[in-house]
Amino acid sequence: MHRLYGIVLGFFLFTYQQTKDDSMKYGLNIPKQGSLDFVSLGALINRLDPGSIPFRKATECSIHVSGGEFNCAANLADCFRMRTGIVTAMVDYPIGELITERVRAMGVTPFYRRFKHNGVNGPNMATVYSDRGFGVRAPVVFYNRSNEAAAQLKPGDIDWKTIFAEGGVRWFHSGGIFAALSETTGQLIIEGMKAAKEAGAIVSFDLNYREKLWNIWGGHERALSVIDGIAKYVDVLVGNEEDLQKGLGVKGPEVEKKSKLDPSIFFGMIDNVIKKYPQVKIVATTLREVHSTNHHSWGAVAWIDGKTYVSPTCELNVFDRVGGGDGFASGFFYGLLSGEEPEDAVRLGWAHGALLTTFPGDTTMATVEQVRAFAKGGSARIQR
Numbered sequence: 001m002h003r004l005y006g007i008v009l010g011f012f013l014f015t016y017q018q019t020k021d022d023s024m025k026y027g028l029n030i031p032k033q034g035s036l037d038f039v040s041l042g043a044l045i046n047r048l049d050p051g052s053i054p055f056r057k058a059t060e061c062s063i064h065v066s067g068g069e070f071n072c073a074a075n076l077a078d079c080f081r082m083r084t085g086i087v088t089a090m091v092d093y094p095i096g097e098l099i100t101e102r103v104r105a106m107g108v109t110p111f112y113r114r115f116k117h118n119g120v121n122g123p124n125m126a127t128v129y130s131d132r133g134f135g136v137r138a139p140v141v142f143y144n145r146s147n148e149a150a151a152q153l154k155p156g157d158i159d160w161k162t163i164f165a166e167g168g169v170r171w172f173h174s175g176g177i178f179a180a181l182s183e184t185t186g187q188l189i190i191e192g193m194k195a196a197k198e199a200g201a202i203v204s205f206d207l208n209y210r211e212k213l214w215n216i217w218g219g220h221e222r223a224l225s226v227i228d229g230i231a232k233y234v235d236v237l238v239g240n241e242e243d244l245q246k247g248l249g250v251k252g253p254e255v256e257k258k259s260k261l262d263p264s265i266f267f268g269m270i271d272n273v274i275k276k277y278p279q280v281k282i283v284a285t286t287l288r289e290v291h292s293t294n295h296h297s298w299g300a301v302a303w304i305d306g307k308t309y310v311s312p313t314c315e316l317n318v319f320d321r322v323g324g325g326d327g328f329a330s331g332f333f334y335g336l337l338s339g340e341e342p343e344d345a346v347r348l349g350w351a352h353g354a355l356l357t358t359f360p361g362d363t364t365m366a367t368v369e370q371v372r373a374f375a376k377g378g379s380a381r382i383q384r
Helices: 002-023 068-078 094-105 160-165 185-199 211-217 219-231 241-248 264-276 324-337 342-356 368-375
Strands: 038-041 045-049 062-066 084-092 108-116 126-130 141-144 171-175 202-206 236-238 282-292 295-304 307-310 314-317
Touching: 038 068, 038 185, 045 094, 062 068, 062 094, 068 084, 068 108, 068 171, 068 202, 068 324, 084 094, 094 108, 160 185, 171 185, 171 324, 185 202, 185 219, 202 324, 211 219, 219 241, 236 324, 241 264, 241 282, 264 282, 264 295, 282 324, 282 342, 295 324, 295 342, 307 342, 324 342, 342 368
Parallel strands: 038 084, 038 171, 045 126, 084 108, 171 202, 202 236, 236 282
Antiparallel strands: 045 062, 126 141, 282 295, 295 307, 295 314
């Protein structure tokens, strides 16, 4: 009888510990269920793309709907079949209608703060101009974010209780591009993160440091102050060595880097990141060696709850490089939300980011089956 009692007790304790371990995988308590798996806060933009032709000689452009934060939500919905949302500004005029249609087509639930266009100068949905470059000629990117509606978003504009109360949200995300738009957007990110934390959601932030955007209204010192306030609420950080240095003010180790694919500098900075933000459980980024505009060596790395993970390296024939980093982040988030092993989550992000560079535009055209096949070592052999 005593022996039976001991067996039953041992089984109970094992089951309890297993459940506890599963609920805290990666050092995170990711909610198992929610009406939405993932919600992003950021700006929607339209990107004009003349292909490989420089703008000064262009006669036509493709229009892509984008935004660093939106891209993750769109990729997770369209490729990975997750339920996602985007919290953003929307202007009631034809460009806004075009963007709204693309958001709907990607399967993302919108939470819009609407603005009325005055017919002359806005408010506007921002435009990003980006050719693809070719060979030894790099892509050129510039902006028109004048009187941008998203830059006018401020605390109090969003009904967070409604967003997080209706069945729950598992993961909340934002990024450094949105934080850089104005003095109020960083404050709105913090407001959203506080609401997410209160609702039990995981919080992620892609540092995406853009010097041009910060220089418009605050410069580097202001960027450090804003991002520091945001990072205190973050569980999962995405950013490369430059992002960590310029966005967080974290110094790197005094060692020489062998190549752009060498993860030692990135991993050498993690201790300083965690000292400054001890609640952070995951830091991840891509590794990219650019041989030419259309030939990159591609990898990814992550520090997950004290352990390091490195993807394989592959050679990319790049069609359009814009959005590859967001492709990695969304594939990586999918792996974490799906409970994959840490190394598999990194490979899923690496594989999806690689595939995304083979499509035009900033968002995915891949399927989850293609991503999983490539992550396992698939090739470009024709699929019959």
